[in-house]
Amino acid sequence: MISATDALASEPPPLTGIAGWATDLMDTLGAPGAGLAVALENLFPPLPSEIILPLAGFAxxxxxxxxxxxxxxxxxxxVVGAAALYYVGALLGRDRTRALVARLPLVKLSDVDRTEAWFVRHGKGTVFFGRMIPIFRSLISIPAGIERMHLGTFLVCTALGSLIWNTAFVLAGYLLGENWHRVEEYAGILQNLVIFAVVVAVAWFVISRLARRNRPPGGQHRG
Structure with missing residues (x-):
């Protein structure tokens, strides 16, 4: 027979930090509490959905x-969190964005023009797939607002992409049960890959731009 002391010892320790905060929200508000936590995660990326969503599934x-x-x-x-960031981008506006970019070293307004043209052609897919990429999940809403992407289109693409991402993580937490925290471990691998790709892309951009700046004008030779 298991004593009360043994039973208490076998219980998992109480959750702390972000997991504990999210758990308190869900205990108080239920499923809407999970929604509120995710909305705040969109506005404050340090709050990881990779913890909140599996926790909701476990609950x-x-x-x-x-x-x-x-x-x-x-x-x-x-969707609510993404819409808030969309309006942040809309308030920032295209002109302010270009003025800010013009002050950045190594970046040219022609880079912004190419980015805008690309977003016009691929905006729907960018928002949809962006909702399933760590780090970019929240940030993608800002350029959509800056470019004044049709709000209805933005909301639909955001909802569909978020539905896929959220369903996968909630189901993972649901199926893993008390081992829900393992989801974060695998999601961390994906996030590290994204960070690595971003670092490589930025390094390539800086090196290539510096090389182009330091390259002597063509056709000029010293005798």
Whole structure:
């Protein structure tokens, strides 16, 4: 027979930090609390959805909320948070953005022009797939606002991309149960790959731009 002391010792320690904060929200508000946590995650990227979403799935597996409700509310939270950042981009505006870029070293306004043209052609896909890429999940809403992407189109693309991402992570937490935290480990690998790719891309841009700047004008030779 297991004593009360042994039973208490076998219980997992209480969650702390972001996980504890998210758990308190869900305990208080249920599935809408998970949605609120995800909305705040969009506005404050240091709050990782890779923790919040599996936690919501785990809570659903314990009967604390309905699985479909968890997916619905977290997706709604994603859309609300993304819409807020969209309006941040819209308030910043194209002219202010160009003025800020003009002050940056090594960056030319022609780079902005090419980026804008690319976004006009591929904006829908960029927002949709961007919602499934760590780091860019939240940031992609700002250029969409700057370019004044049609709000309805933006919301639909955001909702669909977020639905896929959220469903995958909520289901993972639901299926893993008390091992929900393992999701964060694998998501961390994906995030590190994205960070590595960004660092490589920035390094390539800086090196190539410096090389182009230091290159002597063509056709001029010293005798």
């Amino acid at each position: 659903a597996s314990q009967g604390e909320m309905n699985l479909v409700s968890a997916i619905f509310w977290t997706t709604l939270g994603s």
